Amino acid sequence: MSSVTPVNDEVRRNFYGRFKGHGITKAQKELLKTELKNISLTSVSVEDNPKRNQLDIKSYFGSKPVWLEVGFGSGEHLIYQAKCHPEVSFIGCEPYINGVVSFLGKVKRQKIKNIFVYAGDVRDLFDVLPSNSLAKVFLLYPDPWPKRRHKRRRFVNPEYLIPLLRVMNECAELRVATDIEDYFKHTKREVLKLDFKLIKQNGDKFDLPWSDWFPTRYEKKAKLQNRKSYYATFEKN
Numbered sequence: 001m002s003s004v005t006p007v008n009d010e011v012r013r014n015f016y017g018r019f020k021g022h023g024i025t026k027a028q029k030e031l032l033k034t035e036l037k038n039i040s041l042t043s044v045s046v047e048d049n050p051k052r053n054q055l056d057i058k059s060y061f062g063s064k065p066v067w068l069e070v071g072f073g074s075g076e077h078l079i080y081q082a083k084c085h086p087e088v089s090f091i092g093c094e095p096y097i098n099g100v101v102s103f104l105g106k107v108k109r110q111k112i113k114n115i116f117v118y119a120g121d122v123r124d125l126f127d128v129l130p131s132n133s134l135a136k137v138f139l140l141y142p143d144p145w146p147k148r149r150h151k152r153r154r155f156v157n158p159e160y161l162i163p164l165l166r167v168m169n170e171c172a173e174l175r176v177a178t179d180i181e182d183y184f185k186h187t188k189r190e191v192l193k194l195d196f197k198l199i200k201q202n203g204d205k206f207d208l209p210w211s212d213w214f215p216t217r218y219e220k221k222a223k224l225q226n227r228k229s230y231y232a233t234f235e236k237n
């Protein structure tokens with residue numbers, strides 16, 4: 001599925017992921033209406049903020065460090081991190097509404113208070129976050145787009161990485177996990193063209209997750225299908 005978002009008169013963005021899958025139940029619709037409103041970052045989408053004014057992040061997060069998870073799926077890793085780090089404020093970004101709804105159920109049941117959400121394309125968020133606002137970013141099992149002609153659609157491309165670099169603090173960390181060897185190699189190549197350095201893990205095998213890791217749904221799928229995962233940490237120079 002592909003859709004186009006006009007960002008301004010000159011820029012239009014293609015989005016190739018999914019916003020919606022199978023039907024959403026009445027209870028889930030209610031959850032979206034009530035819970036999502038409570039924890040959503042406002043003035044992020046082009047419709048809500050056509051002039052792309054910068055977010056006043058202090059009004060949301062005070063002086064806490066802010067960590068972002070891009071494409072959190074159903075949010076198991078994000079919630080785990082939020083529970084381990086009450087001293088941090090989290091932003092979770094996920095356009096797929098079925099994932100968001102399953103995440104909201106967990107947030108409500110577990111009474112999580114330190115996560116804000118943008119239920120849309122992360123590029124919208126990059127437009128409006130002030131420079132140097134993020135201390136850590138997680139990109140876990142991004143859509144692989146394995147066909148050669150689709151590689152431009154990957155997150156790990158200048159269209160995403162350059163705006164990401166702007167909103168990261170100096171020395172901020174970018175963690176990437178993937179079960180696709182080619183995506184891992186592509187990531188090292190593309191990220192290191194920019195102002196990042198690679199932090200060695202387990203020599204340079206990159207086969208061990210971080211000590212505060214929580215397996216995501218896609219990681220579990222990869223394990224069931226006997227695919228190994230790669231875990232890379234980059235630091236902004």
Ligand SMILES: C[S@@+](CC[C@H](N)C(=O)[O-])C[C@H]1O[C@@H](n2cnc3c(N)ncnc32)[C@H](O)[C@@H]1O
Pocket residue numbers: 017018070071072073074093094095096099120121122123140141142143144216217218219
């Ligand atoms: C393969 S899934 C992985 C989900 C989760 N991280 C996991 O490991 O289980 C990739 C996720 O990235 C999300 N995604 C794709 N394009 C995105 C974008 N432009 N902004 C934010 N999230 C995006 C998708 O909706 C999807 O949930």
